[in-house]
Amino acid sequence: MHILEILNTDSFISGEEIAKLLKISRAAVHKQITRLRGAGYNIEGAQNLGYKLVSRPDIITPEELKHYLKKNGVTEHSIFYFNETVSTQDEAKNIAEKDIKFPALVIAERQTGSYGRLRRQWISDEGGLWFSLALKPEIEPDRIPQITFVASLAVCRAVEIAFGLSPQIKWPNDVMLNGKKFAGVLTEISAEVGKLNWVIVGIGINVNNPIPDSLKGSAVSLLEATEEKINRAEFLSIVLSEFYGLYALFLEKGFSGFQKEYNQQSMLIGSRVSVDTGDGVVEGVAQKIDANGYLWVKAPDNKIEKIIAGDVIKVNSKLIQTSKI
Numbered sequence: 337m338h339i340l341e342i343l344n345t346d347s348f349i350s351g352e353e354i355a356k357l358l359k360i361s362r363a364a365v366h367k368q369i370t371r372l373r374g375a376g377y378n379i380e381g382a383q384n385l386g387y388k389l390v391s392r393p394d395i396i397t398p399e400e401l402k403h404y405l406k407k408n409g410v411t412e413h414s415i416f417y418f419n420e421t422v423s424t425q426d427e428a429k430n431i432a433e434k435d436i437k438f439p440a441l442v443i444a445e446r447q448t449g450s451y452g453r454l455r456r457q458w459i460s461d462e463g464g465l466w467f468s469l470a471l472k473p474e475i476e477p478d479r480i481p482q483i484t485f486v487a488s489l490a491v492c493r494a495v496e497i498a499f500g501l502s503p504q505i506k507w508p509n510d511v512m513l514n515g516k517k518f519a520g521v522l523t524e525i526s527a528e529v530g531k532l533n534w535v536i537v538g539i540g541i542n543v544n545n546p547i548p549d550s551l552k553g554s555a556v557s558l559l560e561a562t563e564e565k566i567n568r569a570e571f572l573s574i575v576l577s578e579f580y581g582l583y584a585l586f587l588e589k590g591f592s593g594f595q596k597e598y599n600q601q602s603m604l605i606g607s608r609v610s611v612d613t614g615d616g617v618v619e620g621v622a623q624k625i626d627a628n629g630y631l632w633v634k635a636p637d638n639k640i641e642k643i644i645a646g647d648v649i650k651v652n653s654k655l656i657q658t659s660k661i
């Protein structure tokens with residue numbers, strides 16, 4: 337048992353009782369309280385009454401995260417926490433190569449060399465949620481890219497649950513609020529013939545972090561959208577709970593298990609779009625995302641183009657900026 341599971345926000349608990357529950361001395365209790373206060377926990381101490389937890393800090397240490405994960409039913413998880421790292425993707429890849437228990441969560445307060453799709457720079461200042469999940473699903477490698485859909489939809493659902501907002505997905509990996517991007521997903525894999533080693537799903541969410549002026553036209557944070565400072569550990573545990581629920585469905589039924597919901601959340605369907613496929617730009621009206629995850633676009637000659645991957649650069653004649661969140 338951990339002292340944070342004992343401290344209560346509604347009532348005081350005596351040092352003696354804490355010591356008994358943790359099977360440690362009163363002096364050791366005092367030491368732990370001092371450590372927690374140092375980490376930003378506001379703990380009130382009153383003579384004859386004991387200790388009361390007044391507020392928790394906005395940190396995402398495993399200790400803090402485990403509290404909320406348990407509350408949201410996510411228990412089986414290894415957690416690797418970094419105050420600062422180059423990229424949680426790289427850390428997760430290293431970790432996945434070792435003999436670890438999947439799934440694993442790698443999270444950092446700040447990243448100095450983080451990247452998104454097509455190796456675009458991704459800005460990860462303090463206050464956001466920057467994390468990577470190391471997974472080992474037993475599925476055909478060609479279905480792996482659809483895990484990006486699992487993650488984008490999980491972020492959408494979590495924002496709806498936590499803040500009552502209605503985000504939209506810009507296929508394949510962007511999550512938007514009122515036409516501005518607040519989250520992105522990057523899925524990377526390592527496989528050999530007939531053998532999948534690991535999948536790393538990287539998720540970046542603008543939460544309490546500032547958005548640089550140069551990106552204000554295309555990016556937004558949840559802080560700006562909700563006008564309130566967000567408890568990131570609590571919000572992350574909702575994202576993960578939604579992710580694992582959808583992931584289980586995906587492993588069982590494939591993308592068809594939530595294809596309808598994904599299409600309903602898509603900002604493209606019915607809109608005039610321009611998609612850069614790498615081989616050229618496809619223009620037309622977006623019809624749907626099919627069971628394989630392809631985007632169907634009806635060209636002016638009524639021909640349907642099925643796009644496997646690409647960058648949506650325009651929606652209803654509006655240019656979409658795609659870099660750095």
Ligand code: BTN
Nearest residue numbers: 423450451452453467520538540
């Ligand atoms: C995109 O929109 O292109 C995807 C962005 C993914 C960013 C996340 S932040 C956590 C993880 N670490 C990285 O370096 N990238 C991903």
